[in-house]
Amino acid sequence: MAERLNPGDVAPDFTLKNSEGADISLSGYRGRHTIVYFYPAAATPGCTKQACDFRDSLASLQAAGYEVLGISPDPVSKLAAFAAKEGLTFPLLSDDSHAVAEAYAAWGEKKNYGRTYEGLIRSTVVVDPDGKVALAQYNVRATGHVAKLRRDLKLDEAAPERSSN
Template sequence: MAERLTPGTVAPDFTLKNAEGKDVSLSDFRGRNTIVYFYPAASTPACAKQACDFRDSLASLQAAGYEVVGISPDPVKDLAKFVAEEALTFPLLSDEGHAVADAYAAWGEKKNYGRTYMGLIRSTIVVDPDGKVAVAQYNIRATGHVAKLRRDLKLDK
């Protein structure tokens, strides 16, 4: 498992397929602040809540200079279904082998109902226009996360 990212470190670059099967790279967002959030599974209640929160906040985030990208270990076809179900308006990327989640320390040991297993750790990394980590948050809650992130980024006045 990779060491958790910290502000000031260079964000690992990546290229993954989006819901349409097209390549999207972190470098495509160079020059802009980019919120990269990792979520466990498309079309599940908590992940849908979080994705819809980002969707509903997207215009104000973009007005403040932030783009949003979601990454999960789901295959492209599941992402396409999720995008359609929730009318999502930002890219969702497929990290089936969880290599990007590994590089971002968003893949690791989890505990649920007394069971320990390896899985995706709900995480959000904000990458600045120069490709460096500005904010790194791990083990976040799906509900209320976007509001907390907006406060942390001082976007709510």
């Protein structure tokens, strides 16, 4: 398993199919802040809650200069059904080989009800406009994660946004 990413690390580039079967690359988001979140399975209760939280916060995230990419090991067809059912308007990407999750240290040993197995670790990595990790969070909770992420990124502060460049 890859080492967990830390702020300042170069975010591993990737190209994955979205829910419509088109190729999406992280490098295509260069110049923008990009939230890359990994979730275990489309259409499950926790993953639906998290995706809908991102959907409901998308306009304000984009207004603050952030794009959102959701990645799971689900096939494109399942992502398409999930996006349609929940009205998800940000890209959902299929990492069916879990190679990208592995590169981001979002794939590894998990424990559930006393059973140990390999699987996707719910994780979020924020990539800055230069392609470097700005924030990396692992073992995040599905419920309340977007609100916590907004706080961690200081997006809910009343002060006007200023460019850090």
